[in-house]
Amino acid sequence: MISFTSFPSRFAESSYDSTRHHPNVKDDLMDLDEYEDFAAQGSLNKLTCPGESLTSSQAYMRGHGTYVDNEEVIASVAGTIERVNKLVSVRAIRSRYNPEVGDLVVGRITEVQPRRWKVDANSRQDAVLMLSSVNLPGGVQRRKLESDELQMRGFFEEGDLLVAEVQAFFSDGAMSLHTRSLKYGKLRNGQLVTVPPILVRRLKSHFLTLPCGVDLILGLNGYIWVSKHVKTNEQEGEEGFDAEAVYSNVNDDIDDSTRNAISRVTHIIRVLTSHFVPLTDVLLLEAYEWTVEHESTAKDLLQQEFGDALVASIAPSQ
Amino acid sequence: MASRVEILNEGGYRSDGRRQFELRTIDIDLSQQGHADGAAVITHGLAHVMVSVFGPREAKMRSQTIHDRANINVEVAVAAFSTGDRRKRSRGDKRILEFAATIKSTFEPVIQTSLYPRSQIDIFVQVIQQDGGLLQACINGTTLALMNAGIPMLDFVCAVNGGVHSTSPLLDLTLLEENDVPNLTIAVMPKTRKVSLVTMETRLHVDRFEEIFRLATEAGLAIHGEMKGAILGRSKSLMGSIELGSQQRSGNTAADAMDDDD
Numbered sequence: 001m002i003s004f005t006s007f008p009s010r011f012a013e014s015s016y017d018s019t020r021h022h023p024n025v026k027d028d029l030m031d032l033d034e035y036e037d038f039a040a041q042g043s044l045n046k047l048t049c050p051g052e053s054l055t056s057s058q059a060y061m062r063g064h065g066t067y068v069d070n071e072e073v074i075a076s077v078a079g080t081i082e083r084v085n086k087l088v089s090v091r092a093i094r095s096r097y098n099p100e101v102g103d104l105v106v107g108r109i110t111e112v113q114p115r116r117w118k119v120d121a122n123s124r125q126d127a128v129l130m131l132s133s134v135n136l137p138g139g140v141q142r143r144k145l146e147s148d149e150l151q152m153r154g155f156f157e158e159g160d161l162l163v164a165e166v167q168a169f170f171s172d173g174a175m176s177l178h179t180r181s182l183k184y185g186k187l188r189n190g191q192l193v194t195v196p197p198i199l200v201r202r203l204k205s206h207f208l209t210l211p212c213g214v215d216l217i218l219g220l221n222g223y224i225w226v227s228k229h230v231k232t233n234e235q236e237g238e239e240g241f242d243a244e245a246v247y248s249n250v251n252d253d254i255d256d257s258t259r260n261a262i263s264r265v266t267h268i269i270r271v272l273t274s275h276f277v278p279l280t281d282v283l284l285l286e287a288y289e290w291t292v293e294h295e296s297t298a299k300d301l302l303q304q305e306f307g308d309a310l311v312a313s314i315a316p317s318q
Numbered sequence: 319m320a321s322r323v324e325i326l327n328e329g330g331y332r333s334d335g336r337r338q339f340e341l342r343t344i345d346i347d348l349s350q351q352g353h354a355d356g357a358a359v360i361t362h363g364l365a366h367v368m369v370s371v372f373g374p375r376e377a378k379m380r381s382q383t384i385h386d387r388a389n390i391n392v393e394v395a396v397a398a399f400s401t402g403d404r405r406k407r408s409r410g411d412k413r414i415l416e417f418a419a420t421i422k423s424t425f426e427p428v429i430q431t432s433l434y435p436r437s438q439i440d441i442f443v444q445v446i447q448q449d450g451g452l453l454q455a456c457i458n459g460t461t462l463a464l465m466n467a468g469i470p471m472l473d474f475v476c477a478v479n480g481g482v483h484s485t486s487p488l489l490d491l492t493l494l495e496e497n498d499v500p501n502l503t504i505a506v507m508p509k510t511r512k513v514s515l516v517t518m519e520t521r522l523h524v525d526r527f528e529e530i531f532r533l534a535t536e537a538g539l540a541i542h543g544e545m546k547g548a549i550l551g552r553s554k555s556l557m558g559s560i561e562l563g564s565q566q567r568s569g570n571t572a573a574d575a576m577d578d579d580d
Contacts, residue, residue, distance in 0.1 A: 078550075110376075124373070272563075
């Protein structure tokens with residue numbers, strides 16, 4: 001007769017490394033919710049998940065990622081517990097981008113509306129770019145005319161990518177962007193990579209130039225723009241704000257070696273992201289050197305073993 | 319009746335060799351799927367469901383936005399090859415729409431939608447293989463996918479089904495048992511032990527209800543342990559690789575700073 005044995009686990013990597021008990025035996029992870037421990041433990045990297053009570057709401061204040069029920073502060077997302085004095089919050093490991101004023105973001109225009117553009121910036125709502133917060137041709141400071149409003153698609157069209165800064169928030173939490181700096185504006189000559197926002201940390205500068213002739217813009221929203229390097233003296237100066245160049249839709253001529261470098265950098269970013277390694281300039285540069293050293297072509301990086309070796313070489317103990 | 323499979327034999331074993339209150343093995347995979355914000359693949363024995371969550375994000379249709387909270391959109395797709403008899407169901411199938419509405423109403427009170435006004439949370443459920451306990455697998459998978467996406471929820475939602483064979487209650491029914499036995503599905507929130515869903519499509523004697531209800535609630539807590547372990551394990555591995563990467567950086571930037579001085 002046909003008989004079945006128990007089925008083998010389909011997901012080898014998802015097998016739990018903890019010992020398994022009968023449900024009546026409490027695992028040690030259940031001990032998280034003791035109040036006395038909470039005050040003593042460092043706020044460092046304690047993991048929690050929704051429904052787990054963290055502490056008493058009388059002794060502590062609830063922050064993001066928590067709620068109060070029955071005089072207890074309870075986690076509402078899975079992530080790390082963070083404590084600043086009496087404020088307890090839980091930071092989710094993966095979530096959408098949470099904007100803050102002054103953040104640099106890369107976004108894509110989704111809609112042109114009266115006197116504003118809607119921009120997809122990986123946030124919970126589309127961001128707003130007002131006509132009054134972009135640089136217009138003919139001087140940085142001037143009033144917006146009706147003619148500007150009529151030719152808004154001349155500046156940004158649906159599908160255009162741009163780099164901007166978070167200026168303010170609306171009452172419903174949507175963010176307002178501005179591009180009132182010569183660093184900001186429309187993007188061309190490159191490629192977009194999307195990563196989880198948590199992997200882009202705040203750096204001194206989010207405009208990086210790698211020595212291989214590639215410029216990087218690390219948007220804090222997890223959108224990364226990889227493009228051909230533009231020399232600083234060729235960039236439009238304060239005086240000669242050249243609207244035609246800034247709002248141009250045509251790519252410059254990009255030679256083969258630069259194309260190669262761009263795709264190599266994007267592949268490196270994808271590999272690092274798939275291993276959940278936070279991106280920094282140093283790390284990217286190191287990874288780039290490693291790939292050149294190993295005489296690989298850009299497409300080799302897409303192979304699993306090659307990517308694993310890359311990550312192992314730059315984060316050794318992994 | 320030799321050809322008929324016994325639901326529960328004299329030895330107290332069911333058709334697939336389980337005891338009365340034994341649950342099927344659960345497999346959970348929380349790895350990244352495409353560009354979804356959160357995803358989960360869950361199997362209860364042979365029932366196999368994949369859930370992807372997108373959002374909170376801008377609503378595709380402006381008419382769907384709610385000004386003070388997020389809108390939850392659930393879409394269920396049943397693969398044609400998921401059942402024994404190959405059958406293609408259209409997306410507009412009434413049964414599937416009702417099924418999606420059940421999932422939606424189960425999660426609406428649990429997700430903290432008021433934190434995301436005017437946004438939309440899309441939940442896409444793909445049924446890959448069916449073997450009873452379809453709703454339970456979909457609900458558990460959705461819970462995991464939502465948590466994986468970092469969407470704030472009051473608690474886990476753990477679903478399990480149960481039935482009564484003559485007088486003996488059974489838990490976690492397979493398709494074979496589901497066809498033969500009056501059954502119900504319960505979704506429980508383990509922290510408060512609140513029940514956010516009870517559905518029954520068959521008729522069950524009222525005297526039997528309380529017993530199976532109590533048992534299923536307890537089984538929900540056991541499933542909660544599995545789901546929590548999977549979520550914490552996933553969080554731990556992700557945090558581990560983030561920390562490794564950060565350590566590497568702090569070491570390097572110190573070296574960089576020295577280079578700059580030269």
